Amino acid sequence: MAHAPREPQAPHDPIRVALIGCGVVGSSVARLLVDHAEDLAARVGARLELVGIAVRRPERPRPEVPVDAALFTGDAADLVTRADIVVEVVGGLEPARSLILSAMEHGASVVTANKALLAEDGPTLYAAADGLGVDLYYEAAVAGAIPILRPIRESLAGDEVTKVMGVVNGTTNFVLDAMDTTGAGFAETVERAQALGYAEADPTADVEGFDAAAKAAILASLAFHTRVSSADVHREGITEVTAADIAAATQMGSVVKLLAICERVRGADGDAVSVRVHPAMIPRTHPLASVREAYNAVFVEANAAGQLMFYGRGAGGDPTASAVLGDIVAVARHRVAGGRGPNESAYAELPIVDMGSALTRYHISLAVADRPGVLAQVATAFAEHGVSIETVRQQVVSTEGQAHLVVVTHEAPDAALSATVDALAALDTVDEVVSVMRVEGS
Numbered sequence: 322m323a324h325a326p327r328e329p330q331a332p333h334d335p336i337r338v339a340l341i342g343c344g345v346v347g348s349s350v351a352r353l354l355v356d357h358a359e360d361l362a363a364r365v366g367a368r369l370e371l372v373g374i375a376v377r378r379p380e381r382p383r384p385e386v387p388v389d390a391a392l393f394t395g396d397a398a399d400l401v402t403r404a405d406i407v408v409e410v411v412g413g414l415e416p417a418r419s420l421i422l423s424a425m426e427h428g429a430s431v432v433t434a435n436k437a438l439l440a441e442d443g444p445t446l447y448a449a450a451d452g453l454g455v456d457l458y459y460e461a462a463v464a465g466a467i468p469i470l471r472p473i474r475e476s477l478a479g480d481e482v483t484k485v486m487g488v489v490n491g492t493t494n495f496v497l498d499a500m501d502t503t504g505a506g507f508a509e510t511v512e513r514a515q516a517l518g519y520a521e522a523d524p525t526a527d528v529e530g531f532d533a534a535a536k537a538a539i540l541a542s543l544a545f546h547t548r549v550s551s552a553d554v555h556r557e558g559i560t561e562v563t564a565a566d567i568a569a570a571t572q573m574g575s576v577v578k579l580l581a582i583c584e585r586v587r588g589a590d591g592d593a594v595s596v597r598v599h600p601a602m603i604p605r606t607h608p609l610a611s612v613r614e615a616y617n618a619v620f621v622e623a624n625a626a627g628q629l630m631f632y633g634r635g636a637g638g639d640p641t642a643s644a645v646l647g648d649i650v651a652v653a654r655h656r657v658a659g660g661r662g663p664n665e666s667a668y669a670e671l672p673i674v675d676m677g678s679a680l681t682r683y684h685i686s687l688a689v690a691d692r693p694g695v696l697a698q699v700a701t702a703f704a705e706h707g708v709s710i711e712t713v714r715q716q717v718v719s720t721e722g723q724a725h726l727v728v729v730t731h732e733a734p735d736a737a738l739s740a741t742v743d744a745l746a747a748l749d750t751v752d753e754v755v756s757v758m759r760v761e762g763s
Contacts, residue, residue, distance in 0.1 A: 335367060336367050336368070336369050336405045336406060336653045337370050337372045337404045337406070338354065338370065338406045338407075338649065339374075339401055339403070339404035339424075341374075341375045341397050341401070341407060341410065341411050341420055342375070342409065342410040342412070343386060343393075345637070345638040346410045346434060346461070346638055346641045346642055346645065347374070347408075347410045347411075348383065348385055348638065349641070350408060350410065350642045351371065351386045352387055352642075354371050354649075356387070357646075364650055366654065366657040366658075367653065367656075367657050369653060371392060372392070372403060373392050373393075373394050373404070374394070375396070375397035375400050375401075379394050379395045380393075398416075398420065398423065401423050401424040401429065402424075404424070405653075405656060406429060406430050406431070406432060406649060406653060406656075407420070407421070407429045407430075407431050408433070408645060409421055409431060410433070410434050411435075412437065413435070413438070414437065414442070417435050418438055418442060418446070421433065421446060421449075422445075422449055425455050426449075428453070430450075430455040430458075430652045430655070430656065431450070431455065431456070432458045432459070432461075432652060433457070433458075434459065434644070436462040436535040436539060437535050439462055439535070439539055440534070440535035440536075440538040440550060440551040441551060443539070443542065443548070443550075444548055447665035447667075450664075450665075451664050451665065455661065456661050458651060459539075461644035461645045461648065462536070463536045463619075464536070464617045464633070465617065465633070465634050465635040465636045465637065465644060466635075466639075466643045466644055467618075467631050469621075470539070470540075470543060472621075473485070473543045473621065474666070475663060477623055479625075481585075481623060481624045482545065482585070483584070483622050484585070484620075485584075485620070485621050485622075486580055486581070486609065486619075486762070487609070487617065487618060487619035487620060488581075488612045488617055488618050489536045489540075489581045489617050490527055490617070491615035491616065491634075491635040492519055492521075492615065493527055493530075493533070493558075493559050494612060494617070495614050496511055496528070497562065497576075498576075498612075498613050498614055500562070501567050501570075501571070501576055501577065504568075506563070506564050507559070507562060511524060529556075529558035530557055530558040530559075530579065531551075534551050534554040537549075537554050537581035537582075537597070537598050538551045538553065538554050538596065540581065540619070541594060541596045544583055545585055546666045546667055547594055547667060547670055548667045549596055554596045555598065555599070555675070555676035556598045557600065558579070558600075559600050562600050565755070569602075569684065569758075570684075573729070574605050574606075575603055575605060575610070575760070576603060576605055576610045577600055577601070577602055578603055578609060578612070579600050580599065580600070580603070581597075582595070582596070582597050582761065583596050584596075584679075586679075586680070588674075592669075594672070594674070595673070595674050596673065599759060600759075601758065601759040601760060602760045603760075603761050603763070608620060609762065612632065615636065616633065616634060617632070617634070617635025617636075618630060618633075676735050676736075677734060677735050677736030678734055679735045680732050680733065680734060681738065681759045681760070681761065682729065682730050682738075682759065682763075683728075683742070684729050684756075684757070685727070685728045685729075685745070685754065685756075685757050686725065686727050686755040686756045687725070687727075687728070687754055687755060688725055688752040688753040688755055689723070689725075689726055689752060690722065690751075690752065695724070696715075698750055699745065699751070702741055702748065703730070705744065706737045706740050706741040707737050708730050708731070708737055708738055708741050709730065709731040710728055710729075710730055712728070713729075714726070714728075725755070730760075735759075742754060
């Protein structure tokens with residue numbers, strides 16, 4: 322049973338803030354809390370008092386964090402029991418989950434940037450916050466400084482969101498943008514991103530789409546009032562994207578982006594939810610095509626509001642800390658005035674469809690025998706699977722006796738498109754299916 326609304330905080334009492342983690346984001350949060358203490362107090366209606374920072378090595382000097390060294394502690398379990406607001410920026414599943422639950426049990430509201438935990442086990446945290454009468458805010462978990470979660474959860478609460486599509490991983494966007502502008506290959510571009518600090522030493526979570534999938538799960542859960550976990554998200558990374566794919570996109574006036582796509586789909590049995598992350602070609606005229614370097618952007622479509630675009634820095638210490646501070650202020654205001662923010666909204670409980678049911682388009686490059694009747698065979702393979710061809714283009718190739726066909730389809734279920742590609746590969750007149758990429762946003 323949910324707790325009764327919290328009573329307003331006693332006048333003049335400070336709000337105790339505990340910080341779990343002091344990496345790039347955590348150190349920025351601590352610095353902003355100190356540097357803007359007076360402004361934050363005025364906005365909240367009470368002073369925010371940093372009562373401790375939990376780190377693995379509390380004895381290590383941290384000159385970049387302007388706080389008393391005595392505030393650093395290695396005992397996170399104790400720290401979360403003596404705060405009004407616990408800010409978790411350490412990441413991972415454990416001990417973050419246990420610390421957050423303990424904080425709530427001791428009456429603290431929680432601000433977190435932990436997308437992996439929310440996508441993996443959000444319902445446990447939402448249920449605990451609801452049952453214990455505390456807030457759980459997590460704006461920084463998706464797209465860094467960009468305010469996207471609160472607008473979906475609150476500003477669009479009276480509307481029906483039909484689609485959320487975004488570039489939500491800065492590392493992959495930097496890589497694909499650099500491949501587009503320089504013509505370089507994937508491996509060398511990743512190395513450049515690592516040298517510039519845009520990619521981790523092990524970039525797997527980014528380039529294989531795990532990071533974007535976790536964010537897509539959170540976005541879909543909020544947008545469609547349905548619990549979506551990272552396991553529900555179809556995920557493909559960018560490791561197979563080649564310079565030839567980038568060039569092919571350029572030829573058709575498009576760019577390649579790693580997209581998180583969350584859709585409400587209409588079916589004969591009612592509405593359902595489709596959530597996927599994969600590289601796709603989008604027209605250069607689409608707003609998401611102009612997202613450069615390590616920036617993020619999210620494109621939202623709703624029945625009444627129409628099309629909305631949110632754009633900004635998707636990562637980094639200060640940008641992410643900005644989102645964390647916004648959540649801290651919101652939660653602190655609730656404690657000062659009494660009450661709390663909105664609970665989890667999962668009332669719709671829409672079914673989640675698999676990738677095969679998702680409607681998309683394909684761009685397919687084929688190396689085929691250069692002789693009469695080949696195009697008719699190719700067209701027949703599409704027709705047999707119920708896939709309509711939008712355009713087909715033949716390119717001259719240097720290999721004697723071989724031609725290059727580029728086919729762009731109309732929208733069809735992904736399962737039908739995939740089956741068509743398999744059928745094409747089995748034709749004796751098709752030497753090779755050179756590349757396959759989805760086309761979105763047109």
